[in-house]
Amino acid sequence: MSPGTEVVHVVCTEAFAGVERYVATLARVQDAQGSRVRVLGGDGPRMRAELAGSGVHWSPAGTPWQAAHALTRLRDVRVVHAHMTAAETAAVLAARAPVVATRHFASTRGSSTPARAVGRLVSARIAGQVAISAYVAARVEGASTVIHPGVPDQAVTSSGRRPVVLVAQRLEAEKRTDLALRIWAASGLAGRGWRLQVAGSGARLAELRDLAEALDVSASCDFLGARTDVGRLMAHAAIFLAPRPDEPYGLSVVEAMAHATPVVASDGGGHVETVGLCPDAVLVRAEAVAEAGGQLAALAADATRRAGYGAALRELQRRLFTVEAHASRLEEVYRGVVARGRGAAPVPDGAR
Template sequence: MSPVDVAHVVCTEAFAGVERYVATLAREQDARGMRVQVLGGAPERMRAELAGGGVGWSPAATPWHAVRGLMALRGLRLVHAHMTAAESAAVVGARAPIVVTRHFAGRRGSTPPARLAGRVVARRVADQVAISSFVAQRIEGPSTVIHPGVRPQPAGAGGSREPVVLVAQRLEAEKRTDLALRMWAASGLAAHGWRLQVAGEGALLGELRRLAVELGVAGSCDFLGARADIADLMARAGVFLAPRPDEPYGLSVVEAMAHGLPVVAAAGGGHDETVGASPLATLVDAAEPDGAGAALAALAGDPGRRAAYGEDLRRLQRRQFTVAAHAARLEAVYRAAVLR
C-alpha cells in the first residue's frame, strides 16, 4: 500500500450525510494532490463515489475494523475522524495526529463511560472542526468552524421548473419530516396543482404515510424512497423544503442552493448560516405550521420571486460554500496539526 497523507475514518456501513461529506471531500483532496484513504461507509456506494480517482477505500463497520485498518496503513501523516466511534478508533489505532470534525450539535457521550471515553479522545485530538457555528456553540472545547461545501452546478441545468415541493432527507425522528407534511397541508398548494415529493427512507415511513392521510394530503404526496438521482430532482423541482429547526448544517440545503432551487427552511440551526445569508431568504417558524405553510404558498405562487431567490442562492453557494474552499481551509488545519 502506498503512503497515505490523510485517512478519513467513519465507522458505519451507511451512506447518509456524513458519509457523503467524506466521499466528496476525499475526492477533492485527491484532486489537490493528497494521498487519501477512506475507512468506512456503505461498501457499494463508497466504491462508486470514489471510483475514477486515487482515493483508497477499506471497510470499517466497527471501531475494531477501523483500528485494524489504520494500523495497516504506512506513512500515515494524519487521521481525520468523523463521529464518536471513529474518534475512539483513531485514538487506539493511529500513530499520527488526529483531527476530528464535529457533525452534531452536542457533547460527546450520553452515558458516564461514554463521557469518560470522550475525555480521552479530547486529550488526543490535535484540533477539531465544527461544520457550523451552531454546532461549535454546543460542543465541548474550542473548534474551527468550516462550512462544508458542494460542487457548483451549471446555471439552467434541468430546464424548466415543475410545480413540486421537494424534501430530501432520512425519514428519522430527528429530521422532522412530520413538520414538512404539516407545512404542506397548511399551504393549500395541492389545490393549485402542486405536489410534495419526499425522497428518502427510514424508520418513520409508515408513520409519515399515516400522517399524510390524517392531514388529508395523501393524494398529493409522493414518497419516493431512497433515490440516487437527487441532483435531477433538484434541477426540476420548484421549491426545496427543509423542516428541521435544529439542523446542524443541512448539506442537502446547500446542494439545493447550487441548483438555483429556492429553499424554504425552518429558522434555526445551520439554516441561518446557509440560506439565512441571503437577503431573500425564506426562513419560517417550524412550530407554527400555518404561518410556515402560508410562506411556502406565497413563494410557490410567485415565479419571479422564486427565480430571483434561486439565483441569489446559487451565487451565494458559489461564493461561500464550495468543496474547494472547504478543502483549502482544512489544509491549514492539517498543517497546524502535523506541526504540533
C-alpha cells in the same frame, strides 16, 4: 499540504447518509488537489461508486475495532480525519498520526456515564477539532475551528422546473419530516396542482404515511424512498423544503442552493449560516405550521420571485460554499496539527 502527505478519513458505519456523502465528496477534491487519500468506512457499493475514477482508496470499517485494525496496517499516515465518536475512538486507539475530528452534530460526546468517560479520553487525544457550523461549535465540548462544508458547483438551466416541493432527508425522528407534511397541508398547494416529493428512507416512513392520510394530503404526496438522483430531483423542483428547526448544518440545503432551487428552511440551526445569508431568504418558524405554510404558498405563487431567489442562492453557494474552499481550510488545520505534533490544542485561527 505536500502531495506526499496521506489523509485517512474514518467513518465507522456501513451507511451512506449525509456524513458519508460529505466524506466521499471531500476525499475526491483532496485527491484532485494532490494528496494521497484513503477512506475507511461507509456503505461499500455507494462509496466505491462515489470514489470511482479518483485515486482515493476505500476500505470497509463498520466498527471501531475494524477501523483501528485497518489504521494500524497503514504506513506514512500524516493525518487521521475522524467523523463521529466511533471513528474518533478508533483513531486515537490506533495512534497512527495526529487526529483531526470533525463535529457533525450539535451535542457532546457520550450519552451514558461510560460513554462520557470514553469521550473525555478521546477529547484529550484529539489534535484538532473542526465544527461544520457555528451552531455545532457552540454545543460541543472544546474549541473548534468552524469550516462550513461546501458542495460541487452545478450547471443550471432555465427550464424544467415543475410544481413540486422537494424534501430530501433521512426519515428519522430528529429530521422532523412531520413538520414538512404539516407545512405542506397548511400551504394549500395540493389544491393548486402542486405535489410534495419526499426523498429518503428511515424508521418513520409508516408514521409519515399515516400522518399524510390524517392531514388529507396523501394523494398529493410522493414518498420516493432512498434515491441516488437527488441532484436531478433538486434541479427539477420548484422549491426545496428543509423543516428541521435544529439542523446542525443542512448539506442538502447547500446542494439545493447550487442547483438554484429556492429554499424554504426553518429559522434555526445551521440554516441561518447558509441560506440565511441571502437577503431574500425564506426562513420560517417551522413549528408555526400555519404561518410557515402561508410563506411556502406565497413563494410558490410567484415564479419571478422564485427565479431571482434561486439565482441569488446559487451565487451565494459559489462564493462561500465550495468543496475546494472547504478542503483548503482543512489543509490549514492539517498543517497546524502536523507541525505541532500529537496532542496539541486545536489551531486558533477561526476557533470560537
